[in-house]
Every structure is written in C-alpha cells, then in structure tokens.
Amino acid sequence: MSAGIDDVAELDEDTADYVTFDMAGERYAFPMRRVQEIIRMPAVVKVPLGPPSLEGLANLRGRVLPVVSLRLCCSMAPAAHDETTRVIVVDGGVPLGFVVDRVASVISIDPQAVEPAEAVQSTLRSDVLVGVIKSDGGEMTTVLDVDRLIGSQFARLAEKRGAGGREVTARTAGAAEPEGELDDTLELVSFAVEGQEYALPIDQVQEIVQAPESVSHVPNAGSRVLGVIDLRGRLLPVVSMRQVFGLPVTPLQPQNRIVVVSLAGGVVGVVMDTVREVLRVPHHLVAPLPAVVAGAGRVTEVESVCRLEDGRRLVSVLSVNRMFDSPEVRDELAGYREDDQEMSTQPIQVADDGRGDEELFVVFRLDDEEYAVDVDAVQEIIRVPEALIRVPKSLEFVEGLVNLRGSVLPVVDLRTRLGLGRTERDERQRIVVLIIGGARTGFIVDSVAEVARVGRNVLEPAPELSAEQARVISRVANLPEQQRMLLLVQVDQLLAAEQAAMAAEVCEAVGDEALAGV
Structure with missing residues (x-):
C-alpha cells in the first residue's frame, strides 16, 4: 500500500490528496502530506503508564514506533484486529502509527470541496475534525486533524513539534547545557566494602560485571591477585578490594560485583562486596583528604571525601593508581597481562568514556x-x-x-x-x-x-x-x-x-x- 502512496507524491497545486480509511462502517481521511506509510498490524510491546489508546511499541525497520488505536482516540468501541487492519504511520514530531479498520484509497480532490467542520454535524468530537468531503454519490468522508488527535492523547508528543516539525526532547533540548553542568560535578560509582562506602571516578571504570561462582587460581601466583576470569575471550586478572584494604577475603557471593578499572598497560577487575549506585556530586561537596590522615600509609588510596546528606553520609573517593601503587602488585598484574597477550591477540575495545560500548x-x-x-x-x-x-x-x-x-x-x-x-x-x-x-x-x-x-x-x-x-x-x-x-x-x-x-x-x-x- 505504501508503494501506491509514493506514486502519487507529486501533487497538483489545484488538488489536495487524502488517504481514506474506514472505522466502524464510516469513511475518514488523513491529509496525504502527513502520512509516511501504511503497514500491516505489527507485533507490539505493551507499555505501562501510557494513555488508554496506546496499543504498544513496534519495531519499524530499527525505529521504535508507538502504535495507537484510532477508535479509542475518537471515543469509539474497540474492535478485534483482522486481516484488513492497517496502521497509518503519520508524522507527529516522531513517527506515530494509528490503527484503523481498513484502508480504502488515495483520493485527489478540489480543496473547495471540503466543507469546514463548523458546517457539519458528527458523532465524533468536533475538535479533531478538519472538515467533510462530499462525493457526487452523496457519500461523505470526514477529514481528521492529525495534530489535534496527537495532542488530545499525547500532549508530550505534541509539544515536540517545533518549527518545521523538528523533534525536541529533554535530551536534545539541553544538549548545550550538560557540559557546564558536568564541569561542576564529579561522577562516581559507589560501592561497599565491609559496610563502608567508597567510590571510584566513573571515567576510571570500564564496566561492572557480576562476580562468577569462582575465580581460576593460578599456581605460584602472587598473594595480591585472586586469579583470573574470562571476560569475552580475554583473561582478566582479579583483585579483591578486601585484599587491597588488608581485610579478610570472603567467598564470592551473588551480590558481589567485579569493577573493571583501567590501569597503565591494561585493565584489572576488583571484587567489591556490592555496587550501590552512580553518583553525581557537586565539587563543593568534595574535600581532599586532610594531610594529617593522608600520611598514614594505606589510607593514601583515598583521594578525597564526599559529604552527602548534610554530612550524614561520607563517601571515600579512591584513586586507582594509588590502589595499585605497590611495585609487587604491578609486577604480578604485569605477569598476567604478558600471559594474556600470549593467549589472545584480540584487543579490548574501550569507548571514549572509559566504560565500553x-x-x-x-x-x-x-x-x-x-x-x-x-x-x-x-x-x-x-x-x-x-x-x-x-x-x-x-x-x-x-x-x-x-x-x-x-x-x-x-x-x-x-x-x-x-x-x-x-x-x-x-x-x-x-x-x-x-x-x-x-x-x-x-x-x-x-x-x-x-x-x-x-x-x-x-x-x-x-x-x-x-x-x-x-x-x-x-x-x-x-x-x-x-x-x-x-x-x-x-x-x-x-x-x-x-x-x-x-x-x-x-x-x-x-x-x-x-x-x-x-
């Protein structure tokens, strides 16, 4: 059906084209210029919290298409779908599909033949009508207003239609703002070890994976490294954060997570008790570690402290380089990386933000x-x-x-x-x-x-x-x-x-x- 529409894309200046369709035994139309294509009823994914007329989301050649019951938009009784059911995809700021009973044809008429909505009576709400087309045989086709239909059910979609139908979303509208916002905040991944909350800068974290049931131990390995796991065909050396802090190392549990961090020359996985959340902390709430504390050996791993919830919640921000600053640990990890290079030549792809793709x-x-x-x-x-x-x-x-x-x-x-x-x-x-x-x-x-x-x-x-x-x-x-x-x-x-x-x-x-x- 969409091929036929493309054939009549060239319009005569003296005529207007409409796509006509049926609902509940009556004939209706959309202006042709607003119709992108016509498809059969696709499989849809139901979405909660949407308007009652929303049937779900469908995949339209890789794009997400909201599919809407036009019957419900027009306060009609719903009807079961059958072989004649079609979805008319319109330009609504984003593509939007209206489900209709049957598509009839594409017609070209003189604009003067369309009587305005105010001059006719209809059982439909008058605010969604443009007018009525009368044929020589006495049949009437009601022309519906696409924008008003969208606005009556999907106010947020209607708001997106700016000049020229340009789509504006919360993500794009603020595209110029986040740079300044991010400059004033510190993004962190927080986690817990022995009930204490710590965090790492998010740009030092490549990804977070669930801890396996066990880690493969390597004979004659150093005491600082738990072993290795397979991470998409690569051997990843794994260190326990408990080990780094000098705490007893506990068996791996389902809630444990492995935080994969970047280190000079490669990556290493660090086992955390749990990973809590991603934090965005204003810089004025981040204070460097006091000098009197920073000189006390192991705690130099802590780079700064975040004061959250009016100081009731303190999160210690760690430095990856300081965590693995020991020559012994670096030598052990280097040994694993050398072994890994012998076993696999496939490089790890790292996205610009350090978290992978x-x-x-x-x-x-x-x-x-x-x-x-x-x-x-x-x-x-x-x-x-x-x-x-x-x-x-x-x-x-x-x-x-x-x-x-x-x-x-x-x-x-x-x-x-x-x-x-x-x-x-x-x-x-x-x-x-x-x-x-x-x-x-x-x-x-x-x-x-x-x-x-x-x-x-x-x-x-x-x-x-x-x-x-x-x-x-x-x-x-x-x-x-x-x-x-x-x-x-x-x-x-x-x-x-x-x-x-x-x-x-x-x-x-x-x-x-x-x-x-x-």
Missing part, C-alpha cells in the same frame, strides 16, 4: 513484556517469602515488609505501581532489591530472565507518550534481530520523593518488634 541490565518480566534496570542499581534478587508484614494505611502498591537479614525491607508490587493488574503469587516471582536514593526497596516481578549486555548503539529514548511514562520508562533497547524490545526502567523514578520518605518512616516505625515475629 555496552551497558549491563537485569532483565525481568511483567505479563508478557520484558523490562530492564541498570545492574548497578540492583543489590540482590531474592525469593518472595510466604508471609509479608502488612502495613495498614500504606500506599496501594506497597505489599508489606520483609525481614532481610535483620533489616526492614519495604516491598512494592511493581505490577500495581505500573498500573498493571495484580496476579496470584507463584514460584517464579522474585523480589528485585534496588537502591533508590541510598535506601533499599524490594520490587516484586513476575520472573527474572537474565543479566543482559546491551550495546549502546541499540539504546534510544522511549517515546514520551505521557508524563509519568516518560519519567519511569526512560529508554528502549530495540533488538529486532532477537525480536525483542526491552523497556528500560528509570529506578529513581519508581517512587516519588514523598513515597520513598513514607516507606522509610514505615520501616522505622515497625522496628525490631515486628521483625521478631517473621
């Missing part, structure tokens, strides 16, 4: 759709206990509290939070423990699928179809070769500030007395 996500399912969160925000994944501590007069989506090794953990039903229907508990469900604003919160998901490594080239901003959806579902990983689309959840937007504060107050109020009974 991939991002790591924990993928989980709700209904039949796949969602993902940044692995850095995930502290651990646990089973849903048989009993939760119910909290009266709490938020609708708060399921209760869990005793997590002696600490109170608020648990949220993520289906309810995203406006999906509740479901019965089953063995596949898990609680994904996330770090939000420095506090832990558990989110019940239908199942956890995998930890996926996704190339940055397939990540794109999610269409902003509603204010809340735009905040929570920030990006989309479009994987057409796998016939998958991952909806990337912005963790810090899952709970509003007041909701997070309320959860913290509930945890504090419950205290040890309630936990003792669990």
Whole structure:
C-alpha cells in the first residue's frame, strides 16, 4: 500500500490528496502530506503508564514506533484486529502509527470541496475534525486533524513539534547545557566494602560485571591477585578490594560485583562486596583528604571525601593508581597481562568514556513484556517469602515488609505501581532489591530472565507518550534481530520523593518488634 502512496507524491497545486480509511462502517481521511506509510498490524510491546489508546511499541525497520488505536482516540468501541487492519504511520514530531479498520484509497480532490467542520454535524468530537468531503454519490468522508488527535492523547508528543516539525526532547533540548553542568560535578560509582562506602571516578571504570561462582587460581601466583576470569575471550586478572584494604577475603557471593578499572598497560577487575549506585556530586561537596590522615600509609588510596546528606553520609573517593601503587602488585598484574597477550591477540575495545560500548541490565518480566534496570542499581534478587508484614494505611502498591537479614525491607508490587493488574503469587516471582536514593526497596516481578549486555548503539529514548511514562520508562533497547524490545526502567523514578520518605518512616516505625515475629 505504501508503494501506491509514493506514486502519487507529486501533487497538483489545484488538488489536495487524502488517504481514506474506514472505522466502524464510516469513511475518514488523513491529509496525504502527513502520512509516511501504511503497514500491516505489527507485533507490539505493551507499555505501562501510557494513555488508554496506546496499543504498544513496534519495531519499524530499527525505529521504535508507538502504535495507537484510532477508535479509542475518537471515543469509539474497540474492535478485534483482522486481516484488513492497517496502521497509518503519520508524522507527529516522531513517527506515530494509528490503527484503523481498513484502508480504502488515495483520493485527489478540489480543496473547495471540503466543507469546514463548523458546517457539519458528527458523532465524533468536533475538535479533531478538519472538515467533510462530499462525493457526487452523496457519500461523505470526514477529514481528521492529525495534530489535534496527537495532542488530545499525547500532549508530550505534541509539544515536540517545533518549527518545521523538528523533534525536541529533554535530551536534545539541553544538549548545550550538560557540559557546564558536568564541569561542576564529579561522577562516581559507589560501592561497599565491609559496610563502608567508597567510590571510584566513573571515567576510571570500564564496566561492572557480576562476580562468577569462582575465580581460576593460578599456581605460584602472587598473594595480591585472586586469579583470573574470562571476560569475552580475554583473561582478566582479579583483585579483591578486601585484599587491597588488608581485610579478610570472603567467598564470592551473588551480590558481589567485579569493577573493571583501567590501569597503565591494561585493565584489572576488583571484587567489591556490592555496587550501590552512580553518583553525581557537586565539587563543593568534595574535600581532599586532610594531610594529617593522608600520611598514614594505606589510607593514601583515598583521594578525597564526599559529604552527602548534610554530612550524614561520607563517601571515600579512591584513586586507582594509588590502589595499585605497590611495585609487587604491578609486577604480578604485569605477569598476567604478558600471559594474556600470549593467549589472545584480540584487543579490548574501550569507548571514549572509559566504560565500553555496552551497558549491563537485569532483565525481568511483567505479563508478557520484558523490562530492564541498570545492574548497578540492583543489590540482590531474592525469593518472595510466604508471609509479608502488612502495613495498614500504606500506599496501594506497597505489599508489606520483609525481614532481610535483620533489616526492614519495604516491598512494592511493581505490577500495581505500573498500573498493571495484580496476579496470584507463584514460584517464579522474585523480589528485585534496588537502591533508590541510598535506601533499599524490594520490587516484586513476575520472573527474572537474565543479566543482559546491551550495546549502546541499540539504546534510544522511549517515546514520551505521557508524563509519568516518560519519567519511569526512560529508554528502549530495540533488538529486532532477537525480536525483542526491552523497556528500560528509570529506578529513581519508581517512587516519588514523598513515597520513598513514607516507606522509610514505615520501616522505622515497625522496628525490631515486628521483625521478631517473621
């Protein structure tokens, strides 16, 4: 059908072209100049928190296409899709597909034959009408206003249409601003060792991977290096942060993460107890380590200290070079790099920002759709206990509290939070423990699928179809070769500030007395 449209792209100045289609037995039209193409009904990924008319997101030759029910936009009863169902892709600032019952034809008419909307009566809302085309046979075709249809359902998309239809997003609109903003902030990856919080500058971190069940030990290896792991065909020497700090080295646990850092001559993996979050700290909150402390041997690994939450939270910023400043450690790591060069000649590709060209996500399912969160925000994944501590007069989506090794953990039903229907508990469900604003919160998901490594080239901003959806579902990983689309959840937007504060107050109020009974 789209080939036929291309054939009539050359317009006569004395005529106007329209694409006509049917809905509920009536004939309607869009101006031809607004139609990009017409496709069959594609497979769609359902998106929570969007307008009711949104059917989902589809892959259109590598681009994410929001697909909308035109019946629902026009307050008509929904209808099942069949072989005649089509999607008319229009220019709405970003491509937008309207589902119609059937496409009829492309017609050329005299503009004078279109009667304005004010002169006709219709069962449709008059604010989405342009006018009516009357044929010689007495048939009428109602012309719909594309912009008003978009604006009535998707105000955020309508706002994107600037001069000439140029797309403006939060990412592009502020493109000139982040440089100054970043100059005034320090970006860090924070982690915990023995209950103490530390951080590394993000430009020194290539990537973060989950610790394997074991590390391959090498005979006659030095005491500072735990061993090696395979990282995409390369041998990566691994050091324990506990070892660097002179603490007892504990067996690897599921919550452990390996932070891959750049070092002169190569890279090294450092095992952390847990990785907490990515911090952006204004420089005025970062102070150098006092000289009286900096001269005390081992602690010279600490370069500065961040004073967060009015000084109640102190994060020690480490220097990679100082961590491995010992000649013995450098010699040991150099030995591993020499062995690695003999076994593999494939160089490690490092992106300009030092974090590589991939991002790591924990993928989980709700209904039949796949969602993902940044692995850095995930502290651990646990089973849903048989009993939760119910909290009266709490938020609708708060399921209760869990005793997590002696600490109170608020648990949220993520289906309810995203406006999906509740479901019965089953063995596949898990609680994904996330770090939000420095506090832990558990989110019940239908199942956890995998930890996926996704190339940055397939990540794109999610269409902003509603204010809340735009905040929570920030990006989309479009994987057409796998016939998958991952909806990337912005963790810090899952709970509003007041909701997070309320959860913290509930945890504090419950205290040890309630936990003792669990």
